[in-house]
Amino acid sequence: SCDFYVSPARRSSGFRATTIMAVEFDGGVVIGADSRTTTGAYIANRVTDKLTPIHDRIFCCRSGSAADTQAIADAVSYQLGFHSIELDEPPLVQTAANLFKQMCYRYREELMAGIIVAGWDKRRGGQVYTVPMGGMLVRQPVSVGGSGSSYIYGFIDSKYKSGMTKEECLRFTADALALAMERDGSSGGVVRLAAITESGLERSVILGNQLPTFFSA
């Protein structure tokens, strides 16, 4: 049979090794991610948007297999949208997180998806829920994920303090992601940030040359 030759890739979909992060503050959340999608050693997309809207005030940060996380996010968006219409109310972040958990846990053997769900709702304000591979669900004030997260646990643990303002959270997230991107080969590109509050959503991008700089040997 006829065959076109495609560059060999075990996961030709675009396997995403990543750095993602989310921080709660009083009144909302700040989420951030790098922008690199790789197929082996080739960067298939250097400006990926890994911060995906699930609903008006609820986002998810995606890490792991691009195909799996896109499919899960599409499915959960649909389910949450349907639920919200039935409820006639904006949905809760916890609901979205549980929908992710149910899908990630049920199909845990088939999927490779590490997701952070973050957003704002009227009942509990800004919330961050992490759903790592395997399908656990836990709420955390600050959460990091992806291959680059390993390099910034120390930074997060030492620099995080509760009661930060939105601007402080944005700075904190940008710094953490820049550090991770510096050290992790599979993370890079630009830093995408979003701040979600009751009044709405502010998205921003920090280009490569504008990233915060640190000591480099």
Added chain:
Amino acid sequence: NNENDDDHDGFQPVLFVSLCRNTLLEANVAKLGCSLPPARKTGTTICGVVYKDGVVLGADTRATEGMVVADKNCSKIHYISPNIYCCGAGTAADTEMTTQLISSNLELHSLSTNRLPRVATANRMLKQMLFRYQGYIGAALVLGGVDCNGPHLYSIYPHGSTDKLPYVTMGSGSLAAMAVFEDRFKPNMEEEEAKQLVRDAIAAGIFNDLGSGSNIDLCVITKGKVDYLRPHDEANKKGVRTGDYKYKHGTTGVLTKQVTTLQLEVMDESVQTMDTS
């Protein structure tokens, strides 16, 4: 939590160890008046670009069966709907069947909605189908078109992930084509500039990748018009034979001629009529 790269075959490194030996061989062989056999090619280069008025899709035209060219001029830009076309890399049968299926479903959908189909719809349908088959359908696609929301371009991978970008390349020649794009792409280009860029990107794949060959097809999609330029550029036109190996009658003199008939007997003859009623 992500696996290390020790067992990935994502990218074969290019080794230049044979370069010295080859140049030496080439020099020696040239002294004898011959030339080395050319490298055989397999694979695909497809790409797309968004420009001011729409999208330009490009593809090479070689289809291979292992190390043999099965089709020297195949068409890799598939019709999806009057305003949407899709280039396909990967397994030829998979790209053909997948695009035909989604084209058919999209036409039904379009009749149902009574609207021109949107590129995002085609993207959704393709990614959901490919994800369902978990990558076993080896179709890597560049989907482009113009709808009510403007021009759109997507790259779709066999496992079902998609990227929406202003310029994309796929196939084994994608790295060569991407190098051209990364150098010369600008947003809001004019049509001629965009066509030249796509043509050059495919040419880069054809000539630098042991993966693509033959001609360059282009498809320019704008609001209300599609230019399917096949071929746009015959980059590898078949050469004309300069020599002739036929010998004229009488070149070799015939000294004697002896005819021996073979002894054949008809053993059995049977006629079976075909039912043509």
